[in-house]
Amino acid sequence: MAKYSEEFKLKVVLEYLQGTLGYPLMAKKYQIGAESQVRRWVRAYKEFGRKGLSVKKxxxxxxxxxxxxxxxxxxxxxxxxxxxxxxxxxxxxxxxxxxxxxxxxxxxxxxxxKAKGRPSMSKKPQATPTQKEMSREEQLERENELLRxxxxxxxxxxxxxxxxxxxxxxxxxxxxxxxxxxxxx
Incomplete structure (x- = not known):
């Protein structure tokens, strides 16, 4: 879960854009860890609008x-x-x-x-149908291509x-x- 909601970020950005307080005072007023965070929100809002503040689902x-x-x-x-x-x-x-x-x-x-988590266990090891249908020569050609x-x-x-x-x-x-x-x- 995101530390700050989209509504909270929007409130801070809009208040900053009204021009009453600077970055350090906004961060202090809303107890945001660093003024650079407020600066990033303002810049993202100016470039992308409200979408710049949203958390990706x-x-x-x-x-x-x-x-x-x-x-x-x-x-x-x-x-x-x-x-x-x-x-x-x-x-x-x-x-x-x-x-x-x-x-x-x-x-x-x-x-x-990188794949995350543990790989799922299949009940039976399944060969792909193309491997079953390939001749020995085709399998060797495929292996050669993969090695190349x-x-x-x-x-x-x-x-x-x-x-x-x-x-x-x-x-x-x-x-x-x-x-x-x-x-x-």
């Missing part, structure tokens, strides 16, 4: 490539987490900070989604670890900095 899942693009944007532009979150339409700058920490500790593997993919992945990972900047530059996608996306609401 469902956890969004982002691809590894998206996360790398976000981190690359920070490195190239020197933007803050807050500015980057606004650029990429995210309302949680601390999410980007977490990605950055994981990337620095574990590399690209740290950015991959694994080797290619490991080679890219090795190249990235040796020189992350060159790898990111080679594989970066152009970011539409000045284009306006249509809202999908």
């Amino acid at each position: 469902k956890k969004a899942i982002y691809s590894v490539q998206f996360k790398v693009d976000v981190l690359h944007f920070i490195k190239q532009t020197g933007a803050s987490y807050q500015e980057t979150a606004i650029q990429f339409k995210l309302n949680n700058p601390s999410l980007i900070a977490n990605w950055n920490d994981k990337f620095l500790k574990e590399g690209v593997e740290g950015l991959q989604e 993919l694994e080797v290619a992945y490991l080679n890219k990972l090795k190249a990235f670890r040796e020189n992350p900047d060159a790898f990111l530059e080679k594989h970066k996608q152009r970011l539409p900095l000045n284009s306006k996306k249509k809202n999908s609401d």
